Every structure is written in C-alpha cells, then in structure tokens.
Amino acid sequence: MPAKPMRKNDASAFVTDLATIRARARQHIEDGAITASYTADRGAVIKLLNEALATEIVCVLRYKRHYFMASGLMADAVKAEFLEHANEEQAHADRIAERIVQLGGEPDLNPDVLSKHAHAEYVEGSDLRDMVKEDLVAERIAIDSYREIIRFVGDRDTTTKRLMEDILAQEEEHADELADLLDGWTGK
Numbered sequence: 568m569p570a571k572p573m574r575k576n577d578a579s580a581f582v583t584d585l586a587t588i589r590a591r592a593r594q595h596i597e598d599g600a601i602t603a604s605y606t607a608d609r610g611a612v613i614k615l616l617n618e619a620l621a622t623e624i625v626c627v628l629r630y631k632r633h634y635f636m637a638s639g640l641m642a643d644a645v646k647a648e649f650l651e652h653a654n655e656e657q658a659h660a661d662r663i664a665e666r667i668v669q670l671g672g673e674p675d676l677n678p679d680v681l682s683k684h685a686h687a688e689y690v691e692g693s694d695l696r697d698m699v700k701e702d703l704v705a706e707r708i709a710i711d712s713y714r715e716i717i718r719f720v721g722d723r724d725t726t727t728k729r730l731m732e733d734i735l736a737q738e739e740e741h742a743d744e745l746a747d748l749l750d751g752w753t754g755k
Contacts, residue, residue, distance in 0.1 A: 591603050591604075598671065599669065599671070600669050600726075601669075601670065601671060605723075605724065606723040606724075607720055607723035607724040607727070609670055609671065609672075611719075612670060612720060612724055612727055613667055613670050613671075613672035615716050615719065615720075616663050616666060616667045616670070616672070616716075616727070617667060617672070617674065617675045617684060618684050618685070618686060618712075619663050619686075619712070619713065619716060619731070619734075620660055620663045620664055620667065620674055620675065620676075621675070621680070621681045621682070621683075621684035621685040621686075622684075622685040622686045622687050622708075622709055622712065623656050623657070623659045623660035623663060623709075624656075624660050624676070624681050624685070625681060625682055625685040625687055625688075625689050625705075626652075626653075626656040626685075626687055626702075626705055626706075626709070627653050627656045627657050627660065628689060629687075629689050629690070629691075629701070629702065629705065630649045630650070630652045630653035630656060630702065631649075631650075631653050632691060633649045633692065633698040633702065634646050634649040634650045634653060636691075636692075636698070637649060637695055637698065638695065639694070639695050641695060641751070642695060645695055645698075645699065645748060648744060648745075648748065649698075649702070652702070652741050652744075655737060655741070659734045659737070662730060662733075662734070663730070663734075664676075666726070666727060666730055669726075670727075686708050686709065686712040687704075687705035687706075687708045687709055688705065688708075690704075690705075696749070699745055699748050699749050700749060702741075702745050703742060703745040703746060703749060706738050706739075706741045706742040706745060707742055709738045710735060710738050710739055710742060713731050713734060713735040713738060714735065716731050717731050717732060717735065
C-alpha cells in the first residue's frame with residue numbers, strides 16, 4: 568500500500584511505511600547495514616573510500632617522517648604539529664577502513680599499491696619549511712578530493728557523506744594551521 572504524502576505533524580504516513588520497513592529488514596540480512604534504501608553504487612563508493620584510505624595512510628607516513636626529521640630553530644613547535652596531524656590522519660584512516668567494511672568491502676592496505684592509489688603524494692621535503700609546504704599541499708589535495716567524494720556520494724549514502732564531511736573539516740583545519748606556520752616564514 569503506497570504511503571500518502573506526509574503532512575506536518577502527521578505520523579500516520581510513517582507508521583504505514585513502518586510495516587514495509589520491517590518486512591524489508593528481514594530480507595537479505597547478510598548485507599548487514601546495507602538495506603534496500605541504499606541507492607549509491609557500492610562498488611564505486613568502496614573504490615573511492617579505498618583511495619581516501621590510501622591518501623590518509625600516505626599522509627600519516629609523510630607526517631611521521633617530518634616529525635622525526637624536523638630540525639632547526641622552530642623544530643620543536645612544528646614537530647608537535649606534525650605528530651598531532653599524523654595521529655589525526657591515522658584516526659581518519661581507521662574510520663574510513665571501518666566504513667569500507669560496513670559497505671561489504673575490504674580495506675586495501677597493500678603497501679605496494681598505497682602510494683599509487685593515494686591522491687596526495689609522499690614528498691619528503693628538504694628542510695623544515697619545505698616539509699610544512701609539502702604537508703600543506705597534501706592537505707589541499709585531500710580537501711579537493713574529499714569534496715568531490717562528498718558531491719559524488721550525495722544523499723545516496725548519507726553515512727559516508729557525513730564521515731567524509733567530518734574528515735574534510737579536520738583537513739581544512741590542518742591546512743589552516745600549516746598555512747599559519749608557513750606565514751611565519753614568509754612574513755605575511
């Protein structure tokens with residue numbers, strides 16, 4: 568029975584659909600959280616999430632290298648920022664990997680393909696200023712890539728959309744912090 572259009576404060580339309588929702592929930596239970604109302608291309612979303620996962624892991628590795636290699640007058644303050652960002656990028660990677668599994672996929676953690684799938688590059692940097700610059704470039708790449716993923720997913724997968732929006736907000740914060748560090752060198 569099709570539901571009648573819901574009016575403000577009219578829960579009867581939802582209650583009518585509740586029987587349908589309950590019946591659908593008993594079908595294909597092996598799909599876990601993925602129900603018939605999921606309308607995104609699961610394979611495409613998993614592929615994009617694996618690319619985001621690779622991006623995060625490459626960023627973790629780059630930040631860790633920069634943390635250990637930082638030296639010079641400003642090194643202590645910048646090292647703390649590198650380590651904090653590395654830890655936050657690792658948390659992003661973990662959340663993305665969990666979502667891939669929820670969607671019925673497998674997180675691709677193969678070291679041989681991570682740098683090929685990552686949107687950001689692994690650039691070591693020659694000195695402290697260059698390290699900050701390369702990390703800022705990588706954050707800017709992640710920002711644009713994640714915005715594209717959010718647009719692609721849209722409202723067909725609101726959980727993935729919210730996850731990527733949360734991560735995007737933190738990537739923008741990272742970029743802002745790195746830009747402030749870089750401004751200290753350029754005098755802006």
